[in-house]
Amino acid sequence: MSVSGIASDIVKTLKGLLPSDGTIGLHEPEFKGNERSYVNECIDTGWVSSVGKFVDRFESELADYTGARRAVAVVNGTSALHMALMLAGVRPSDEIIIPALTFVATANAVSYCGGVPHLADASEETLGIDPEKLGDYLKTITRVEGENCINRATGRRISAVVPMHTLGHPVDMDLLCDVAGRFNLAVVEDAAESLGSYYRGRHTGTIGLLGALSFNGNKIATTGGGGAILTNDDKLADMAKHLTTTARIKHSWTISHDAVGYNYRMPNINAALGCAQLERITDFVERKRALAARYAAAFEGIKGVRFFVEPSFARSNYWLNTLLLDEESAQFRDAVLEATNAAGIATRPLWTLINKLRMYEGSPSMGLSVASGLEAGAINLPSSAILGEDHVGT
Amino acid sequence: MSVSGIASDIVKTLKGLLPSDGTIGLHEPEFKGNERSYVNECIDTGWVSSVGKFVDRFESELADYTGARRAVAVVNGTSALHMALMLAGVRPSDEIIIPALTFVATANAVSYCGGVPHLADASEETLGIDPEKLGDYLKTITRVEGENCINRATGRRISAVVPMHTLGHPVDMDLLCDVAGRFNLAVVEDAAESLGSYYRGRHTGTIGLLGALSFNGNKIATTGGGGAILTNDDKLADMAKHLTTTARIKHSWTISHDAVGYNYRMPNINAALGCAQLERITDFVERKRALAARYAAAFEGIKGVRFFVEPSFARSNYWLNTLLLDEESAQFRDAVLEATNAAGIATRPLWTLINKLRMYEGSPSMGLSVASGLEAGAINLPSSAILGEDHVGT
Numbered sequence: 001m002s003v004s005g006i007a008s009d010i011v012k013t014l015k016g017l018l019p020s021d022g023t024i025g026l027h028e029p030e031f032k033g034n035e036r037s038y039v040n041e042c043i044d045t046g047w048v049s050s051v052g053k054f055v056d057r058f059e060s061e062l063a064d065y066t067g068a069r070r071a072v073a074v075v076n077g078t079s080a081l082h083m084a085l086m087l088a089g090v091r092p093s094d095e096i097i098i099p100a101l102t103f104v105a106t107a108n109a110v111s112y113c114g115g116v117p118h119l120a121d122a123s124e125e126t127l128g129i130d131p132e133k134l135g136d137y138l139k140t141i142t143r144v145e146g147e148n149c150i151n152r153a154t155g156r157r158i159s160a161v162v163p164m165h166t167l168g169h170p171v172d173m174d175l176l177c178d179v180a181g182r183f184n185l186a187v188v189e190d191a192a193e194s195l196g197s198y199y200r201g202r203h204t205g206t207i208g209l210l211g212a213l214s215f216n217g218n219k220i221a222t223t224g225g226g227g228a229i230l231t232n233d234d235k236l237a238d239m240a241k242h243l244t245t246t247a248r249i250k251h252s253w254t255i256s257h258d259a260v261g262y263n264y265r266m267p268n269i270n271a272a273l274g275c276a277q278l279e280r281i282t283d284f285v286e287r288k289r290a291l292a293a294r295y296a297a298a299f300e301g302i303k304g305v306r307f308f309v310e311p312s313f314a315r316s317n318y319w320l321n322t323l324l325l326d327e328e329s330a331q332f333r334d335a336v337l338e339a340t341n342a343a344g345i346a347t348r349p350l351w352t353l354i355n356k357l358r359m360y361e362g363s364p365s366m367g368l369s370v371a372s373g374l375e376a377g378a379i380n381l382p383s384s385a386i387l388g389e390d391h392v393g394t
Numbered sequence: 395m396s397v398s399g400i401a402s403d404i405v406k407t408l409k410g411l412l413p414s415d416g417t418i419g420l421h422e423p424e425f426k427g428n429e430r431s432y433v434n435e436c437i438d439t440g441w442v443s444s445v446g447k448f449v450d451r452f453e454s455e456l457a458d459y460t461g462a463r464r465a466v467a468v469v470n471g472t473s474a475l476h477m478a479l480m481l482a483g484v485r486p487s488d489e490i491i492i493p494a495l496t497f498v499a500t501a502n503a504v505s506y507c508g509g510v511p512h513l514a515d516a517s518e519e520t521l522g523i524d525p526e527k528l529g530d531y532l533k534t535i536t537r538v539e540g541e542n543c544i545n546r547a548t549g550r551r552i553s554a555v556v557p558m559h560t561l562g563h564p565v566d567m568d569l570l571c572d573v574a575g576r577f578n579l580a581v582v583e584d585a586a587e588s589l590g591s592y593y594r595g596r597h598t599g600t601i602g603l604l605g606a607l608s609f610n611g612n613k614i615a616t617t618g619g620g621g622a623i624l625t626n627d628d629k630l631a632d633m634a635k636h637l638t639t640t641a642r643i644k645h646s647w648t649i650s651h652d653a654v655g656y657n658y659r660m661p662n663i664n665a666a667l668g669c670a671q672l673e674r675i676t677d678f679v680e681r682k683r684a685l686a687a688r689y690a691a692a693f694e695g696i697k698g699v700r701f702f703v704e705p706s707f708a709r710s711n712y713w714l715n716t717l718l719l720d721e722e723s724a725q726f727r728d729a730v731l732e733a734t735n736a737a738g739i740a741t742r743p744l745w746t747l748i749n750k751l752r753m754y755e756g757s758p759s760m761g762l763s764v765a766s767g768l769e770a771g772a773i774n775l776p777s778s779a780i781l782g783e784d785h786v787g788t
Contacts (some may be wrong), residue, residue, distance in 0.1 A: 029442065031440065035437050036437050039434075043429050043430050043433065044425075048616060049423070049612070050502045050619070075469050075619065077470070104655070105657060124567040207576075217441075217443020222442060224436075224442040224443050224663040224664060225469065225659070225662035225664075246499070249497075253735070255743070255744075258751070259752070261498070263405075263473070263502075266619075268618065270663070331761035337647055339647065347647070348649070349647060349648065349649070351650075359653055
């Protein structure tokens with residue numbers, strides 16, 4: 001397989017499937033519903049900020065859609081994850097298991113708590129944490145002291161695990177929760193990319209103790225900037241609301257607070273956008289799945305590359321569609337990225353592994369052979385919902 | 395002076411000055427300019443999130459308006475202050491001088507850096523930190539070790555001072571900067587409440603090393619939720635931009651980061667609102683100053699109470715207008731709050747002093763006699779710009 005061979009095969013296949021006019025972005029939002037109407041209502045009524053009906057409505061509709069008992073809207077996915085980790089009991093100097101293959105926010109949220117990311121390898125089947133490999137690893141490196149799981153090498157407590165549902169594909173949560181149970185780890189799901197993705201019929205982010213969603217502009221539904229904490233535990237949800245709204249004590253006029261709180265609440269104008277987006281989420285998921293099916297068919301038989309398909313137990317939102325170059329072809333990854341972007345088709349690699357980032361070098365880690373292979377050979381493809389419409393590219 | 399006497403005097407005076415229809419809020423935003431147009435442009439173009447022209451424009455116009463060399467838009471005033479403190483070199487366990495009389499965010503931002511708030515008393519003239527009292531106090535309690543100012547009692551470094559321009563009234567910055575210089579303290583201005591306020595002709599937030607603005611819904615100009623970091627130092631501004639946008643290294647497609655960064659960037663849709671608000675800031679300030687002048691005149695001669703007037707060196711935005719009950723009348727504060735709110739006129743006291751909040755009890759502190767007096771006797775009055783229009787209340 002030559003560089004020009006695989007790159008031109010991929011460009012040709014993508015051109016056959018995608019619209020031919022203009023540049024095709026990686027993931028663009030779509031505002032064809034009530035977005036203008038709801039946002040203008042905020043402006044006309046003056047309720048754009050910390051008070052207003054859209055935040056409550058957005059939280060309630062998110063809970064309905066995901067099946068979580070409660071949802072708390074916040075300013076972005078990073079803040080959702082930060083709060084979820086705090087509420088899960090993460091204490092300074094705890095080690096937290098996160099995937100090596102993830103967006104940096106997963107590791108940063110651990111840092112904000114004073115914790116230390118401890119890196120786990122990925123599964124070929126899900127792109128997320130491999131629970132069986134994690135279980136074997138923890139058995140080797142930890143000891144249990146009372147209710148605590150201690151890293152024997154560092155002496156630090158390992159208190160939580162953060163499965164990230166990579167690119168919208170669910171981790172095998174039954175296996176992961178089993179491992180977490182055996183080692184007394186709280187499960188905090190990083191569901192930033194997986195709104196609309198289900199694990200065995202359960203929405204991602206609702207299976208662990210807490211979950212975090214993102215509504216950044218590149219996500220399947222957006223609030224401009226935004227996130228949400230999901231949980232089935234009322235006490236945790238109440239505490240999430242309290243801590244994300246400066247921990248203010250309710251009173252008609254006295255301004256007092258009972259904890260070091262955060263200014264993480266989602267403004268009403270952003271929630272208004274979110275309410276309109278949620279009304280269309282089912283349609284977004286369907287069209288993105290249709291696009292994925294067309295990618296899968298188009299790349300069938302193309303040598304050196306395969307289209308990543310959701311795990312057998314999952315119904316994924318296919319947030320970012322993904323090509324995997326095989327081991328032999330991975331050397332041409334940058335050539336493929338250059339050729340596709342030069343052709344006006346936005347593509348990108350996955351994130352640099354967390355252990356390769358300067359500030360997380362030397363993080364405790366298991367072997368990362370699968371994550372390294374995925375990092376080397378994966379390419380994300382244009383994934384906007386509009387590309388899944390029937391008439392597009394035909 | 396009886397409880398009914400002073401409360402009814404104040405209600406009567408306010409009723410004579412404010413509109414008689416409906417409830418009068420404390421501070422309501424006004425969207426009569428290009429707010430709808432700019433926000434709808436975001437929705438129509440799809441640029442609502444981390445990319446888009448309004449963020450750059452908002453930053454550039456903020457710099458123009460305030461005279462700061464650079465402005466970096468962020469998600470709220472708390473995050474602006476957190477970043478400003480980090481950039482000023484605050485390290486874990488440093489003590490940071492903040493006013494005891496401030497909104498809790500000033501103290502929380504110190505906590506996010508791992509620092510310890512060290513509380514300063516207020517000045518009767520400005521409502522903010524009293525620089526002379528601070529200078530005398532620091533002389534007594536600190537020693538200098540090389541470039542560091544050390545609290546002799548705790549052994550901790552005191553590395554910065556955060557003058558908060560209370561309710562829009564500037565601290566005496568020449569005196570404060572002199573004290574900061576003598577004790578090697580970085581000056582980070584908490585200008586959350588003082589957009590449009592000037593100290594001897596210089597905009598608040600541009601005098602110290604860094605300043606923080608807020609655009610929360612209750613501020614003189616709003617972005618729904620938002621804030622900004624001001625500085626005249628290009629390197630600090632570049633670092634602020636980098637750290638508030640996940641510290642990502644610029645590259646066409648590689649996703650890599652070189653520091654523990656934050657997701658603090660202001661979304662484009664919020665910046666769009668801000669651009670429209672900034673177009674009207676001069677008018678907002680003028681009308682708020684007109685309202686303050688009318689309050690001042692109306693309360694002239696009312697026994698037991700005086701209207702707080704800007705310091706002689708300042709031109710204030712009068713963000714929240716303020717009545718001060720004298721020492722003898724302060725006992726009736728809650729009665730006044732009840733009577734005014736019952737009459738449909740929103741009023742509120744100042745914030746509970748930081749040292750009275752559970753999580754900051756035991757913070758190092760100088761004597762707080764002036765701050766305590768202000769806390770006991772101050773009442774904020776309705777302050778929306780619309781109330782300053784000529785026809786209102788006449």
